[in-house]
Amino acid sequence: MTERVRIRVDDVEYEVDAGRTVLQALDDCGALFPERDGKRPEQTDALIPHYCWHPKLSIDGSCRLCQVEVRAGADAPPKLAIACNTPVSEGLVVDTKSETVAAARQGVMELLLINHPLDCPICDQAGECKLQDYAYTHGVDHARTREPRRKAKKRVDLGPTIVFDQERCILCRRCVRFCREVTGTGELGVFDRGDRSVLETFPDEPLDNAYSMNVADICPVGALTTKDFRFKMRVWFLEDVDGICTGCSRGCNVHIGVAKNAVQRYLPRRNDAVNGTWMCDDGRLSYHEIAREDRLTTCLVREQAIGEDSPQLRPASLDEAVAAVAARLRPLLDAKGPGVIAGIASAHASNEDLRAFKTFLDVLDVDTIGLAVARGDSDDLLVEAEKGANGAGARAVGFGALAPVADRIRGGGIEALIVLGHDLFADGSLDARALAGLDTVVAFDTHRSPVERVAHVVFPVRHAAEKDASYTNSAGIVQPVQRAVVPGPEVRDEGDFLQRIGAALGLAGFETETETEAESKAGDGAE
Amino acid sequence: MIGETLRARIDAEIARFPVKRGGLLGALHIVQEGQGCVSLAASKELAAIFDVFPVEVIELVRFYNFFHESPRGRHQVYVCTNLPCALRGANVLLKGLEQHLGVGVGETTADGRVHLGREECLGACANAPMIRVGGVYHEDLDLAGACAVLDALE
Ligand code: SF4
Numbered sequence: 022m023t024e025r026v027r028i029r030v031d032d033v034e035y036e037v038d039a040g041r042t043v044l045q046a047l048d049d050c051g052a053l054f055p056e057r058d059g060k061r062p063e064q065t066d067a068l069i070p071h072y073c074w075h076p077k078l079s080i081d082g083s084c085r086l087c088q089v090e091v092r093a094g095a096d097a098p099p100k101l102a103i104a105c106n107t108p109v110s111e112g113l114v115v116d117t118k119s120e121t122v123a124a125a126r127q128g129v130m131e132l133l134l135i136n137h138p139l140d141c142p143i144c145d146q147a148g149e150c151k152l153q154d155y156a157y158t159h160g161v162d163h164a165r166t167r168e169p170r171r172k173a174k175k176r177v178d179l180g181p182t183i184v185f186d187q188e189r190c191i192l193c194r195r196c197v198r199f200c201r202e203v204t205g206t207g208e209l210g211v212f213d214r215g216d217r218s219v220l221e222t223f224p225d226e227p228l229d230n231a232y233s234m235n236v237a238d239i240c241p242v243g244a245l246t247t248k249d250f251r252f253k254m255r256v257w258f259l260e261d262v263d264g265i266c267t268g269c270s271r272g273c274n275v276h277i278g279v280a281k282n283a284v285q286r287y288l289p290r291r292n293d294a295v296n297g298t299w300m301c302d303d304g305r306l307s308y309h310e311i312a313r314e315d316r317l318t319t320c321l322v323r324e325q326a327i328g329e330d331s332p333q334l335r336p337a338s339l340d341e342a343v344a345a346v347a348a349r350l351r352p353l354l355d356a357k358g359p360g361v362i363a364g365i366a367s368a369h370a371s372n373e374d375l376r377a378f379k380t381f382l383d384v385l386d387v388d389t390i391g392l393a394v395a396r397g398d399s400d401d402l403l404v405e406a407e408k409g410a411n412g413a414g415a416r417a418v419g420f421g422a423l424a425p426v427a428d429r430i431r432g433g434g435i436e437a438l439i440v441l442g443h444d445l446f447a448d449g450s451l452d453a454r455a456l457a458g459l460d461t462v463v464a465f466d467t468h469r470s471p472v473e474r475v476a477h478v479v480f481p482v483r484h485a486a487e488k489d490a491s492y493t494n495s496a497g498i499v500q501p502v503q504r505a506v507v508p509g510p511e512v513r514d515e516g517d518f519l520q521r522i523g524a525a526l527g528l529a530g531f532e533t534e535t536e537t538e539a540e541s542k543a544g545d546g547a548e
Numbered sequence: 549m550i551g552e553t554l555r556a557r558i559d560a561e562i563a564r565f566p567v568k569r570g571g572l573l574g575a576l577h578i579v580q581e582g583q584g585c586v587s588l589a590a591s592k593e594l595a596a597i598f599d600v601f602p603v604e605v606i607e608l609v610r611f612y613n614f615f616h617e618s619p620r621g622r623h624q625v626y627v628c629t630n631l632p633c634a635l636r637g638a639n640v641l642l643k644g645l646e647q648h649l650g651v652g653v654g655e656t657t658a659d660g661r662v663h664l665g666r667e668e669c670l671g672a673c674a675n676a677p678m679i680r681v682g683g684v685y686h687e688d689l690d691l692a693g694a695c696a697v698l699d700a701l702e
């Protein structure tokens with residue numbers, strides 16, 4: 022076991038691991054702002070401003086803003102030291118509020134601001150800029166220099182995802198360390214020296230890696246901004262909702278930035294057990310799928326058989342769609358029993374909806390069930406091969422391999438299929454042709470997909486950002502999400518639709534009035 | 549391309565240090581001496597030899613005045629303009645050399661013979677003003693003396 026030591030920071034005593042530095046130790050205790058991941062400091066947070074230190078990067082000690090007064094014991098003389106690189110020791114006393122500390126911070130802020138452009142009104146970082154924040158809380162309110170400020174490159178296209186403003190850079194080297202230590206791609210460096218130092222890439226080579234946009238998050242200022250979010254929205258208009266990325270089974274935690282009932286961006290939300298402080302670029306951009314044109318917004322039904330010169334699926338009301346499913350399944354159940362029905366779950370559905378689906382299938386007595394998931398590339402950092410946030414949740418509920426189900430379908434033993442999500446054809450064991458002979462295919466999906474081509478009834482369901490639910494990641498961690506945006510009125514949870522279908526089929530324990538309905542009635546006028 | 553001879557010298561340099569990258573600065577000198585500059589291509593080769601990122605090599609090259617990324621003429625002439633030399637007329641000397649060579653500071657003569665630069669203290673203050681031609685110091689100069697030194701260069 023690591024040795025523990027006691028340190029005192031202002032009036033609070035902490036017991037921490039020996040061998041850590043002051044900032045690391047406070048972060049270990051979850052007491053460091055903003056690393057604790059609060060958007061606002063809380064009373065229990067230690068307020069030690071810092072730029073270059075980051076909990077997931079090596080110590081740089083270059084910004085000098087984290088200076089505090091330390092004493093080896095209550096009676097020892099105080100000295101200024103940087104909190105990020107001062108090791109803790111038994112009885113260490115840290116003063117973050119003394120006049121000496123305030124003066125030291127002021128000095129650092131003044132130096133940092135000497136060459137900083139007065140860009141705030143046109144800078145995308147304004148509102149979440151640590152230079153702005155600390156200039157306000159720890160800086161001086163006027164400049165003593167009259168010399169012209171340094172001129173450097175503006176709007177540098179660093180690569181596919183990032184735009185760089187050299188004048189705004191405070192040379193904390195967080196982005197440099199990220200590219201060397203986290204992605205191992207090493208695109209960035211600080212060239213030249215002294216007041217001519219500049220951040221650059223290797224001449225004519227881009228900043229381009231699968232995690233590149235994280236540099237914009239860790240850049241304390243507006244020097245690195247993402248092309249995706251740049252100039253889209255002032256950050257103070259954003260509401261911050263806790264969510265997860267649904268791109269793969271890692272389930273990276275995100276801050277969902279919401280405005281005008283639309284998701285404006287994902288930012289990684291710290292969770293050391295899941296994603297640390299990072300997320301991949303594909304996952305970060307995956308929020309675009311929430312409001313994409315191919316979202317399903319109404320129920321769809323098909324009246325003629327597939328393969329005839331049949332009309333496209335046509336929009337239908339909820340009741341019509343539910344009735345259509347019942348009208349197809351009831352005779353089949355009566356004539357042939359539940360053995361000819363199969364249920365396929367999706368890694369995109371929430372635990373709650375998967376449980377509802379399993380209950381529905383159990384009550385029907387359907388036992389041909391499986392899980393369809395898409396697989397893709399993975400890496401050593403975060404990205405998992407399973408593309409969907411809840412494969413583990415689906416397996417925990419009881420949905421196993423797809424192969425036996427696919428075999429039965431291809432063998433002609435199945436006449437009706439109820440399927441969640443759009444990964445039905447992903448592993449190649451089934452295709453539209455294999456399903457063409459089925460009497461009934463009922464699909465629940467967020468987006469239009471090839472599954473629709475063989476479906477008789479389609480229900481539009483909610484995205485993870487549109488519901489209060491939970492998802493289980495590949496490590497078995499159950500992660501709650503909150504509703505960030507409200508979808509169209511006809512878009513509902515799988516569980517809600519299944520409840521109605523169960524009721525229409527006359528299944529025991531299924532009622533028409535559902536929670537969502539009750540909730541939306543109660544919520545009327547509240548929006 | 550870093551040829552075999554240079555590579556052998558670089559390997560000898562590496563052997564002098566407990567960690568490989570300790571030899572990088574020396575290797576930059578070796579490459580610049582052998583190839584006239586540390587080109588971007590050479591930086592990449594060095595990065596591979598030293599197991600560092602190419603930007604780390606560029607960081608070094610651009611940190612130190614001694615290194616340059618493109619060739620700078622056959623002879624590199626640097627005039628110290630730090631305080632003691634300045635007090636002894638180094639800036640007048642520099643102006644004079646600019647006129648004599650027909651180039652400005654930081655430029656190379658059209659025939660590629662001489663590159664003229666300015667430098668901080670070279671530690672020869674007692675004999676100011678002075679110029680450095682490659683690795684050789686010429687001290688206690690006046691303009692005529694300095695011109696004579698340059699004219700004698702091939
Ligand atoms: S660009 Fe941002 S993160 Fe990178 S060194 Fe500059 S201020 Fe720091």
Ligand code: SF4
Nearest residue numbers: 266268269273301304
């Ligand atoms: S690693 Fe997976 S969960 Fe994390 S951001 Fe990327 S796609 Fe999303």
Ligand code: FES
Nearest residue numbers: 071084085087105
């Ligand atoms: S955070 Fe400690 S010196 Fe920058």
